[in-house]
Amino acid sequence: MKLLFSRDTWQEIFGSIRKNKGRTVITVIGVLWGIFIYITLSGAAKGLNNGFTLEFQDMATNSMFVWSNQTSVPYAGFKTGRRPQFKISDVEQLKTKIPQIEFIAPRNVKGMWDGSPAKVVYGQKDGSYNVYGDFPSLVKIAAKKIFDGGRFLNEEDINLSRKVCVIGERTQTDLFDKEDDPLGKYIRVDGSYFKVIGVHKFEPGGGFESDSDIYIPFTTFRKLYNSGENVGWFAIAAYDDANVTQVEADVKNTLKKIHQIAPEDDRALGSFNLGEMFNRIMGFANGMTFLSLVVGVATILAGVIGIGNILLISVKERTKELGIRRALGATPGEVRGLILLESVFLTLVAGMMGIVLGAFVLFGINAATQGLEFPYSNPTVPISFVLGALAIMVVLGTLIGLIPAQRAVSIKPIDALREE
Amino acid sequence: MIEVKDIHKSYKMGQNSLKVLKGINLNINEGELVAIMGSSGSGKSTLLNILGMLDEAETGEYILDGVLIKNLNETKAAHYRNKFLGFVFQSFNLINYKTAAENVALPLYYQKTNRKERQEKALAYLQKVGLGEWAGHLPSEMSGGQKQRVAIARALAAAPKVLLADEPTGALDTKTSYEVMDLIQQINDEGKTILIVTHEEDIANMCKRIVRLKDGVIIEDVKVEQVRAAQYVQ
Ligand SMILES: Nc1ncnc2c1ncn2[C@@H]1O[C@H](COP(=O)(O)OP(=O)(O)OP(=O)(O)O)[C@@H](O)[C@H]1O
Numbered sequence: 001m002k003l004l005f006s007r008d009t010w011q012e013i014f015g016s017i018r019k020n021k022g023r024t025v026i027t028v029i030g031v032l033w034g035i036f037i038y039i040t041l042s043g044a045a046k047g048l049n050n051g052f053t054l055e056f057q058d059m060a061t062n063s064m065f066v067w068s069n070q071t072s073v074p075y076a077g078f079k080t081g082r083r084p085q086f087k088i089s090d091v092e093q094l095k096t097k098i099p100q101i102e103f104i105a106p107r108n109v110k111g112m113w114d115g116s117p118a119k120v121v122y123g124q125k126d127g128s129y130n131v132y133g134d135f136p137s138l139v140k141i142a143a144k145k146i147f148d149g150g151r152f153l154n155e156e157d158i159n160l161s162r163k164v165c166v167i168g169e170r171t172q173t174d175l176f177d178k179e180d181d182p183l184g185k186y187i188r189v190d191g192s193y194f195k196v197i198g199v200h201k202f203e204p205g206g207g208f209e210s211d212s213d214i215y216i217p218f219t220t221f222r223k224l225y226n227s228g229e230n231v232g233w234f235a236i237a238a239y240d241d242a243n244v245t246q247v248e249a250d251v252k253n254t255l256k257k258i259h260q261i262a263p264e265d266d267r268a269l270g271s272f273n274l275g276e277m278f279n280r281i282m283g284f285a286n287g288m289t290f291l292s293l294v295v296g297v298a299t300i301l302a303g304v305i306g307i308g309n310i311l312l313i314s315v316k317e318r319t320k321e322l323g324i325r326r327a328l329g330a331t332p333g334e335v336r337g338l339i340l341l342e343s344v345f346l347t348l349v350a351g352m353m354g355i356v357l358g359a360f361v362l363f364g365i366n367a368a369t370q371g372l373e374f375p376y377s378n379p380t381v382p383i384s385f386v387l388g389a390l391a392i393m394v395v396l397g398t399l400i401g402l403i404p405a406q407r408a409v410s411i412k413p414i415d416a417l418r419e420e
Numbered sequence: 421m422i423e424v425k426d427i428h429k430s431y432k433m434g435q436n437s438l439k440v441l442k443g444i445n446l447n448i449n450e451g452e453l454v455a456i457m458g459s460s461g462s463g464k465s466t467l468l469n470i471l472g473m474l475d476e477a478e479t480g481e482y483i484l485d486g487v488l489i490k491n492l493n494e495t496k497a498a499h500y501r502n503k504f505l506g507f508v509f510q511s512f513n514l515i516n517y518k519t520a521a522e523n524v525a526l527p528l529y530y531q532k533t534n535r536k537e538r539q540e541k542a543l544a545y546l547q548k549v550g551l552g553e554w555a556g557h558l559p560s561e562m563s564g565g566q567k568q569r570v571a572i573a574r575a576l577a578a579a580p581k582v583l584l585a586d587e588p589t590g591a592l593d594t595k596t597s598y599e600v601m602d603l604i605q606q607i608n609d610e611g612k613t614i615l616i617v618t619h620e621e622d623i624a625n626m627c628k629r630i631v632r633l634k635d636g637v638i639i640e641d642v643k644v645e646q647v648r649a650a651q652y653v654q
């Protein structure tokens with residue numbers, strides 16, 4: 001300890017570092033590069049992680065969707081290849097059977113997989129867009145950002161089967177001039193006029209929907225397209241403390257009973273739960289973090305081993321000098337300490353420089369990805385990672401330094417002096 | 421001061437071993453100035469290195485200032501070297517990135533002398549060898565004679581009991597050699613025990629006693645009338 005704080009010790013270390021400038025620079029670059037990679041990688045991974053989290057924060061990650069395909073097992077007198085038709089009455093049954101369901105939104109669509117998209121006309125412009133028949137509760141399951149001044153569908157729209165619609169960001173740019181405020185304007189959807197009540201912002205990552213979707217009240221949709229009691233699919237949100245995967249299974253089982261589908265028929269109903277996808281994507285982001293950690297640590301390790309190597313060479317070059325020191329009374333412990341401290345000192349200095357450089361690069365990446373449609377945000381490295389890296393470096397620097405230090409004293413002073 | 425009894429030393433060279441010292445007996449009192457002479461390969465350096473605890477004898481007894489030097493570990497040997505011995509080498513062995521003063525202060529550093537005292541002592545010894553003005557210079561900026569004087573100052577700095585010099589004038593011309601010998605004589609005059617290995621008769625004659633080695637044994641050990649080096653130095 002006394003050795004560590006003595007001005008003389010440091011003078012000795014600086015003396016030998018200054019004497020071997022080239023060597024010192026190369027060594028420092030090795031470790032600097034290692035810690036730089038470590039910081040940049042783990043920071044970038046963290047940014048990605050933050051980005052995904054941000055991306056998902058508007059979405060109920062405990063939500064799911066369920067739809068019907070064709071049956072693949074004959075059951076109750078039905079042949080295979082039947083497509084079960086969900087009904088609006090399913091909602092009540094599902095709600096009573098499965099108390100974990102917080103919100104349930106039956107949905108229909110014109111376009112996508114159900115026929116051709118609706119033809120939409122405004123003034124001289126027209127286009128084909130998917131039209132959804134929806135309940136207000138949809139926003140509780142998959143949040144829709146509505147631009148200033150507008151609103152989403154409400155209960156009254158449903159009860160009165162109002163001819164109102166929420167259009168997408170792209171629908172707006174397609175149909176309306178820049179100066180033309182779409183709110184309150186009427187557009188023609190498959191022959192009927194609808195009043196625009198809101199424009200929704202597109203949120204990527206939310207499944208199949210796009211920035212050109214048009215939402216109209218479920219009841220209006222029923223009238224417009226004669227869909228009767230039919231429901232295309234259900235969007236469901238479970239309570240926060242519920243297990244979505246379990247709810248997903250329960251919902252499918254209940255629907256199988258209602259629609260007389262064989263319990264073992266796995267293909268008749270399709271479903272998708274965001275919780276699972278969320279976990280998978282977060283798993284990916286966490287995997288990236290872990291990977292960057294591994295790569296970073298490996299690079300640091302390589303850098304530190306480089307220091308060890310160069311110190312080994314330097315010890316060899318300095319054999320005579322160390323021999324002289326020992327002839328003058330330096331104990332093996334003192335010689336070892338000198339080499340060790342040199343190793344640790346070089347490692348630490350290089351490490352700190354690498355951290356600063358890495359922080360700069362992260363800062364740059366953050367600035368460059370600002371406002372991009374890329375899930376990346378606030379790339380920071382937790383201070384514990386940085387301290388951990390420094391600790392690792394001190395430990396590795398010491399361990400690696402032990403080898404040249406031992407080498408330095410393993411040779412007898414007389415042989416060291418004879419060295420040219 | 422130095423008592424050596426029946427010292428043997430051989431070097432292993434692959435299969436066979438080369439006997440270098442074959443029973444050396446030597447007594448050196450405090451204040452002596454001894455020249456060790458002999459043809460090349462006769463074992464002079466080997467003997468001096470054993471006396472300097474840089475190397476160890478196989479058998480025999482070595483007592484330095486009443487202390488039996490035996491089975492030393494490296495740390496103990498380092499302490500003894502630091503406390504008892506000063507070395508002067510043919511090739512000076514200064515540390516090339518340290519100034520003259522820093523070189524001289526080095527043994528004091530290992531003696532844990534504090535910084536201020538170290539600097540003062542280093543300067544005092546440099547002045548003693550006539551190089552006070554050169555304290556801040558690097559070895560590369562000095563002549564051979566100057567370097568050897570710095571080395572002598574360094575050997576003296578830790579106030580050792582014995583000064584061991586292996587061919588201190590071996591790399592110097594005659595005039596410079598005499599200057600160095602003059603310095604060594606002055607130091608000896610102050611009472612320091614000094615051993616010098618040399619090839620040159622004139623240098624040996626500037627000592628007070630000459631020990632001749634041949635094939636690992638002492639063949640002659642005589643006291644001589646000291647020739648003062650000062651008369652050759654202006
Ligand atoms: N480390 C060693 N390994 C093997 N043999 C050695 C070693 N050191 C010295 N010798 C041998 O021991 C013998 C004596 O060596 P030493 O250096 O003592 O001679 P010296 O009298 O000092 O000679 P010189 O006048 O040339 O310096 C020589 O034959 C030398 O080759």
Ligand SMILES: [Mg+2]
Nearest residue numbers: 464465466586
């Ligand atoms: Mg020799």
